[in-house]
Amino acid sequence: MSASRIDHVSGRGIPLRGHDIDTDRIIPARYLKAISFEGLENHVFADDRSDPAHPFNQPQFQGASVLLVNRNFGCGSSREHAPQALQRWGINAVVGEVFSEIFFGNSVQLGLPCLTVSHDDVERLMAAVEADPATVIDVDVVGLRVRSGGMTAAATMPPAAHEALTTGLWDGTGLLLADFDQVRALAESLPYVTGRW
Amino acid sequence: MGKTLLQKVWDAHTVRRLPTGQTQLFIGLHLIHEVTSPQAFDMIRARGWRVAFPNRTFATVDHIVPTANRARPFLDTMAEAMMSSLERNVAEYGIPLYNIGSEHQGIVHVIGPELGLTQPGMTIACGDSHTSTHGAFGAVAFGIGTTQVRDVLASQCLALEPLKVRRIDVTGRLAPGVYAKDVILEIIRRLGVKGGAGYAYEYAGSVVEGMSMDERLTICNMSVEGAARVGYVNPDETTFQYLEGRSFAPQGGDFDKAKQYWRSLASDGNAVYDDRVVIDGDALEPTVTWGINPGQSVGVSGKLPDPRDLPADDRAGVEEALQFMAFQGGGPIAGTKIDVAFIGSCTNSRLSDLREAARVVRGHHIAAHVKGLVVPGSEGVRRAAEREGLHEIFRDAGFEWRGAGCSMCLAMNPDRLEGRQVCASSSNRNFKGRQGSPTGRTLLMSPAMVAAAAVAGEVVDVRRHLSQEVTA
Numbered sequence: 104m105s106a107s108r109i110d111h112v113s114g115r116g117i118p119l120r121g122h123d124i125d126t127d128r129i130i131p132a133r134y135l136k137a138i139s140f141e142g143l144e145n146h147v148f149a150d151d152r153s154d155p156a157h158p159f160n161q162p163q164f165q166g167a168s169v170l171l172v173n174r175n176f177g178c179g180s181s182r183e184h185a186p187q188a189l190q191r192w193g194i195n196a197v198v199g200e201v202f203s204e205i206f207f208g209n210s211v212q213l214g215l216p217c218l219t220v221s222h223d224d225v226e227r228l229m230a231a232v233e234a235d236p237a238t239v240i241d242v243d244v245v246g247l248r249v250r251s252g253g254m255t256a257a258a259t260m261p262p263a264a265h266e267a268l269t270t271g272l273w274d275g276t277g278l279l280l281a282d283f284d285q286v287r288a289l290a291e292s293l294p295y296v297t298g299r300w
Numbered sequence: 301m302g303k304t305l306l307q308k309v310w311d312a313h314t315v316r317r318l319p320t321g322q323t324q325l326f327i328g329l330h331l332i333h334e335v336t337s338p339q340a341f342d343m344i345r346a347r348g349w350r351v352a353f354p355n356r357t358f359a360t361v362d363h364i365v366p367t368a369n370r371a372r373p374f375l376d377t378m379a380e381a382m383m384s385s386l387e388r389n390v391a392e393y394g395i396p397l398y399n400i401g402s403e404h405q406g407i408v409h410v411i412g413p414e415l416g417l418t419q420p421g422m423t424i425a426c427g428d429s430h431t432s433t434h435g436a437f438g439a440v441a442f443g444i445g446t447t448q449v450r451d452v453l454a455s456q457c458l459a460l461e462p463l464k465v466r467r468i469d470v471t472g473r474l475a476p477g478v479y480a481k482d483v484i485l486e487i488i489r490r491l492g493v494k495g496g497a498g499y500a501y502e503y504a505g506s507v508v509e510g511m512s513m514d515e516r517l518t519i520c521n522m523s524v525e526g527a528a529r530v531g532y533v534n535p536d537e538t539t540f541q542y543l544e545g546r547s548f549a550p551q552g553g554d555f556d557k558a559k560q561y562w563r564s565l566a567s568d569g570n571a572v573y574d575d576r577v578v579i580d581g582d583a584l585e586p587t588v589t590w591g592i593n594p595g596q597s598v599g600v601s602g603k604l605p606d607p608r609d610l611p612a613d614d615r616a617g618v619e620e621a622l623q624f625m626a627f628q629g630g631g632p633i634a635g636t637k638i639d640v641a642f643i644g645s646c647t648n649s650r651l652s653d654l655r656e657a658a659r660v661v662r663g664h665h666i667a668a669h670v671k672g673l674v675v676p677g678s679e680g681v682r683r684a685a686e687r688e689g690l691h692e693i694f695r696d697a698g699f700e701w702r703g704a705g706c707s708m709c710l711a712m713n714p715d716r717l718e719g720r721q722v723c724a725s726s727s728n729r730n731f732k733g734r735q736g737s738p739t740g741r742t743l744l745m746s747p748a749m750v751a752a753a754a755v756a757g758e759v760v761d762v763r764r765h766l767s768q769e770v771t772a
Contacts, residue, residue: 121616121617121620122616122617123493123494123593123617125593125729125731127710127729127731127732127733127734128731128732128733131733131738132710132711132712132734132736133711133712133736135335135363135712136335136364136376136378136379136382136712137378137382138338138339138342138381138382138385139338139339139342140339140446149738150732150733150738151732153738174494175493175494175497175527178493178494178527178593179429179525179729179731180428180429180710180729181336181427181428181429181431181443181444181445182335182336182445183336183445183446183447184446186445201494201497203494203497203527204497204498204527204529205429205443205444205445205524205529208444208445208448209445209446209447209448212445212447212448213447261461262321263318263320263321263322263459263461264320266319266320266321267320267322270319270320272319272320274447275318275320275451275459276347276349276450276451276454276455278318278319278320278324278459279324279451279454279455279457279458279459280349280454280455282315282316283352283455285315285316286315286324286326286352286455286456286457289313289314289315289326290326290353290456292312293312293313293326293328294558294561295328295419295421295422295550295558296328296356298550298554300550300554300557300558300561
């Protein structure tokens with residue numbers, strides 16, 4: 104099975120300042136009460152948005168597709184509803200200082216690249232977007248670079264995630280099923296599976 | 301060169317190296333619940349896949365179930381729809397379900413150990429970040445998202461990158477009134493809420509070795525709050541004694557052979573770690589969170605940080621937390637008035653947690669302005685507690701005694717904070733809005749500390765109650 108390659112994302116940015124923004128804030132638990140992911144975009148940052156100044160409330164950031172964040176973004180609960188809600192809202196790439204591992208992994212599986220850049224570069228990108236919300240941010244997933252105006256920021260991403268996104272292997276169940284005989288053989292080698300201690 | 305438990309278990313479960321460079325890891329036990337599985341079942345159905353190993357998959361209901369009126373259909377129609385969805389899915393694919401009404405229903409991370417499903421040397425996955433709990437048995441247990449739940453349903457495997465291992469030795473002995481919860485809160489405070497990124501935490505040292513399985517489960521449970529996706533304790537006699545005779549544990553002669561195998565999985569004495577940390581257990585005191593992440597905590601005799609004393613980079617986070625909590629920087633945490641006391645959650649809802657809390661409230665009544673809630677982690681824990689009369693102690697003290705579920709830890713059921721209420725909570729997350737009110741406030745602490753706060757109506761040092769108990 105194949106998914107599309109995520110080589111490149113380009114669009115306006117939306118700055119979301121603050122460290123340790125957890126998945127309960129991205130999508131509060133009461134919106135997990137559903138049997139599909141549809142409509143989650145309507146509740147992204149539902150509680151934080153009671154503040155009219157929240158970036159997701161600002162008219163100038165509507166239609167933005169590159170989310171700019173600080174440290175430990177997406178910590179807390181493993182709910183995939185968090186990247187689902189962001190992606191359904193229109194976010195196609197996240198650029199930040201540090202990502203929580205589970206959030207990062209969930210995002211990769213949805214084809215939502217999360218690129219790590221330095222604190223100073225995040226600061227510069229946020230400042231540029233805040234000064235002019237029409238600023239286009241160009242996320243080169245293949246070359247691991249984030250460009251905006253005159254600046255270019257070097258980005259990093261764990262090699263496996265990079266490989267998965269840029270080769271279109273990010274939606275990976277097919278890979279795991281490709282050699283199922285090997286899976287069966289492995290299971291047969293485990294005493295707690297076979298009951299042969 | 302020796303190996304860690306993580307390396308041994310990883311190697312034993314490696315199917316192959318994937319073209320992405322990741323490891324295809326076989327998952328020995330897949331636990332599912334009503335919140336993160338419905339979409340995963342829809343995905344496999346849409347692609348015409350089957351559940352690869354239905355006999356390695358177990359389901360229960362915990363997140364949304366009411367703990368008071370548990371009659372079906374639930375009054376909350378969406379909760380009822382999620383229940384029906386899970387029931388349809390497990391029936392279609394032949395997966396055992398510990399449903400509401402079953403004597404084994406409960407929080408997924410409580411029933412796994414209780415039933416003996418969780419065993420040393422297993423790989424375990426569940427669509428819940430607190431799956432790290434199961435590491436208490438020397439298992440390697442991952443919290444996963446819904447698309448990964450789909451992967452495990454379809455293939456019984458995950459695509460993962462290897463983890464580094466940080467050994468955390470907790471030395472000395474805990475003083476009376478200091479619990480496993482205080483140890484893990486201190487670890488997170490010291491190493492930070494993002495300090496564990498890329499690591500599995502191996503907990504050891506005299507304090508951890510002397511702990512019961514319940515206590516080890518509490519520690520491993522909150523590994524993820526320190527950004528360590530996996531936390532574990534090497535299996536030992538305490539582990540084996542706990543497992544012996546449990547429904548899914550090996551029986552008779554097999555159990556002795558299993559013990560041999562489990563022992564061989566413990567980290568070797570000469571194993572090499574990527575990092576080592578030592579925590580002085582003698583120095584710990586009961587700990588309480590004052591902020592909006594689990595790393596923002598202080599000893600009960602301590603004071604909140606004053607943002608003016610902090611480096612610029614840390615100031616904003618502390619100011620944001622103090623503002624949300626409406627607390628004064630530099631002030632004491634003791635004496636903070638509470639409105640709600642919640643004893644429960646996958647962190648602290650096991651029998652020994654309830655016993656310690658009951659010890660504190662016995663013969664007392666909770667303060668008139670406090671609403672108190674005790675939610676056992678499983679129906680098994682509830683029955684065991686009732687056999688000991690703990691429910692009477694809690695009820696006499698003014699607590700409500702409920703059925704098993706996640707309840708007010710994340711407020712997906714009717715149990716939730718209202719408005720600006722302050723909750724003394726034995727749960728694991730004090731994030732903004734976590735307990736159901738966008739402006740509600742959470743103070744994390746041990747169950748005994750919650751009990752003491754409920755009686756006093758404010759945060760107090762549980763050691764005071766316990767010393768009175770000795771003299772009484």
